[in-house]
Amino acid sequence: MGKLEALDICMEYLQARTGNRMLAIDRLNLVIENGSFVSLVGPSGCGKTTFLKIVDGLLAPTGGQLLLDGRSITEPGRERAVVFQDSSLFPWFTVVRNVAYGLECQGVKPADARERVQPFIKMVGLEGFENHYPYELSGGMQQRANLARALAVDPELLLMDEPFASLDAQTRELMQEELLGIWRQSQKTVLFITHAISEAVYLSDRVLVMGPRPGRVIEDLHIDIPRPRPLKVKRTPQFLDYEDRVWSLIEAQVKRDMAGGNGAGGQVLG
Amino acid sequence: MATPAALSPRGGLPAVRLDHGPVWRLWWQRNERLALGAFGLVLLMAMWELVVRLGLVRALFVSSPSGIVRAFAEALDRGTLWTDISISLAEFALGYVAAAILGIVIGIAAGWYRRLNYIASPWLAAWYATPHIALIPLIILWFGIGLQYKVFYVFLVSFFSVVINALAGVQSAEAKYLEVAKSFRASQATVFRTVVLPGSLPFILTGLRLAAGRAWVGVVVSELVGANQGLGFMINLAGTMLDTGRAMMGIVMLGIFGVALGEVLGRVEKRFDVWRPQRA
Numbered sequence: 001m002g003k004l005e006a007l008d009i010c011m012e013y014l015q016a017r018t019g020n021r022m023l024a025i026d027r028l029n030l031v032i033e034n035g036s037f038v039s040l041v042g043p044s045g046c047g048k049t050t051f052l053k054i055v056d057g058l059l060a061p062t063g064g065q066l067l068l069d070g071r072s073i074t075e076p077g078r079e080r081a082v083v084f085q086d087s088s089l090f091p092w093f094t095v096v097r098n099v100a101y102g103l104e105c106q107g108v109k110p111a112d113a114r115e116r117v118q119p120f121i122k123m124v125g126l127e128g129f130e131n132h133y134p135y136e137l138s139g140g141m142q143q144r145a146n147l148a149r150a151l152a153v154d155p156e157l158l159l160m161d162e163p164f165a166s167l168d169a170q171t172r173e174l175m176q177e178e179l180l181g182i183w184r185q186s187q188k189t190v191l192f193i194t195h196a197i198s199e200a201v202y203l204s205d206r207v208l209v210m211g212p213r214p215g216r217v218i219e220d221l222h223i224d225i226p227r228p229r230p231l232k233v234k235r236t237p238q239f240l241d242y243e244d245r246v247w248s249l250i251e252a253q254v255k256r257d258m259a260g261g262n263g264a265g266g267q268v269l270g
Numbered sequence: 271m272a273t274p275a276a277l278s279p280r281g282g283l284p285a286v287r288l289d290h291g292p293v294w295r296l297w298w299q300r301n302e303r304l305a306l307g308a309f310g311l312v313l314l315m316a317m318w319e320l321v322v323r324l325g326l327v328r329a330l331f332v333s334s335p336s337g338i339v340r341a342f343a344e345a346l347d348r349g350t351l352w353t354d355i356s357i358s359l360a361e362f363a364l365g366y367v368a369a370a371i372l373g374i375v376i377g378i379a380a381g382w383y384r385r386l387n388y389i390a391s392p393w394l395a396a397w398y399a400t401p402h403i404a405l406i407p408l409i410i411l412w413f414g415i416g417l418q419y420k421v422f423y424v425f426l427v428s429f430f431s432v433v434i435n436a437l438a439g440v441q442s443a444e445a446k447y448l449e450v451a452k453s454f455r456a457s458q459a460t461v462f463r464t465v466v467l468p469g470s471l472p473f474i475l476t477g478l479r480l481a482a483g484r485a486w487v488g489v490v491v492s493e494l495v496g497a498n499q500g501l502g503f504m505i506n507l508a509g510t511m512l513d514t515g516r517a518m519m520g521i522v523m524l525g526i527f528g529v530a531l532g533e534v535l536g537r538v539e540k541r542f543d544v545w546r547p548q549r550a
Contacts, residue, residue, distance in 0.1 A: 057453075058449060076452060076453050076455050078455065081453070082450075084446070084453075087446075088446055088447070088449075090450075090464065090465070090468070091546065092469070093545070101464070102454045104460070105451070105455055105456040105457070106455075134545075135545070135546065135547045153454065
């Protein structure tokens with residue numbers, strides 16, 4: 001379970017300031033097989049986060065259809081969960097209450113919820129920190145809690161929105177490796193949004209490269225690096241070759257943006 | 271990773287221990303703030319007493335620390351002090367508690383229900399900006415100069431601080447947390463309980479602290495205008511009778527209760543603030 005199909009997804013905005021219509025996503029098509037790990041990479045402003053929010057049901061697309069295991073998606077559902085960008089933990093709740101939040105929303109009694117999330121807290125290595133508040137945790141630990149919060153509702157499809165973007169380089173690498181371990185245990189389908197090419201190649205079965213706005217998939221790259229993948233695969237020629245291929249697709253767009261070709265609003269959509 | 275640097279014991283800076291040097295220096299390091307504060311207080315008191323004793327300033331105008339103590343003892347003897355204090359505190363408590371309860375309820379409701387906000391906002395803004403003291407003649411007309419008038423006035427001056435802050439707190443609910451709640455399909459009640467309320471709590475507490483200050487001022491103002499009991503009345507009466515010591519003593523009482531009030535509210539705030547990094 002957990003096969004995602006996007007058929008001709010379009011997203012159009014009305015810009016409040018100018019009153020102009022702006023196409024953020026244009027006929028985006030993709031299929032993510034059950035149990036696979038797929039990354040969506042692209043320059044900032046290409047609509048990747050917008051697409052993720054559409055998949056979660058937080059935003060309604062202006063066109064196209066989304067199917068999860070053949071059923072249409074129109075609103076948030078318990079078979080999908082998001083690992084949000086950094087600092088999305090509720091600062092006023094302890095780690096365990098944060099992790100149990102999804103269950104709380106489903107009406108599970110607090111005591112039961114605390115018990116049920118314990119395996120997930122253990123899975124992400126936060127035992128002993130259950131009663132800490134987010135501000136007492138390092139950035140890496142906060143994102144582990146964030147991951148546990150999404151896993152705790154036992155979704156079929158895990159949506160990850162640049163979860164490691166604000167971590168320092170070393171922590172980030174270690175978190176990537178850990179994520180793969182957790183993914184193997186949990187057997188979820190993962191859609192992972194990032195702008196870090198190496199991260200996408202390292203984690204994924206497939207890397208989907210998005211073109212500049214209006215966003216659409218311009219390349220579907222299968223990463224045939226055997227698993228499990230120790231961090232040192234990042235230094236193999238095969239890995240570097242994949243990175244090069246993705247980079248060459250994105251490079252031209254990024255250069256154009258840096259030259260100032262990309263107008264206002266480019267960053268807003270993430 | 272496994273040993274996070276961010277884990278410090280809750281509250282305060284890590285203690286810097288210097289286990290050498292003479293005993294007095296260690297004592298000083300630990301108590302510098304308190305000692306200097308006490309020193310400043312004693313010094314000013316002594317100077318005050320001195321200039322009056324030396325006849326540089328007439329005691330009739332400024333009294334003196336010893337005069338204040340004498341006035342305190344006299345008022346205790348006569349038994350009127352406790353009556354005045356308890357009357358003032360009762361006016362404060364009734365008006366302030368009513369303002370706090372109604373203010374929180376109405377402020378949260380107006381923040382949560384958009385249309386209620388549209389209806390209430392102009393009134394709240396106008397009433398908040400109006401100097402409430404201008405209403406005193408009317409309030410006396412309605413209630414006389416008894417307890418009711420003062421309680422109502424105290425309520426009036428403190429209510430709007432609570433409402434406006436509670437409203438702002440609810441409206442400040444952050445989009446990213448609301449999005450998390452929506453993603454997990456939280457019900458409206460759950461969104462309110464887990465996102466809106468905890469997020470607005472710091473605002474509400476700020477409102478309560480501001481309101482307490484205003485309420486205490488309200489007690490004195492209303493008693494100065496029309497009363498036959500209470501600390502404000504006592505000060506007013508002492509002033510007319512040129513009893514400076516007694517007036518000063520009343521002012522000292524007001525100050526002491528004001529400080530105590532701030533202390534209590536500060537503790538309440540701290541109690542609700544465990545989830546935020548503590549400032550040293």
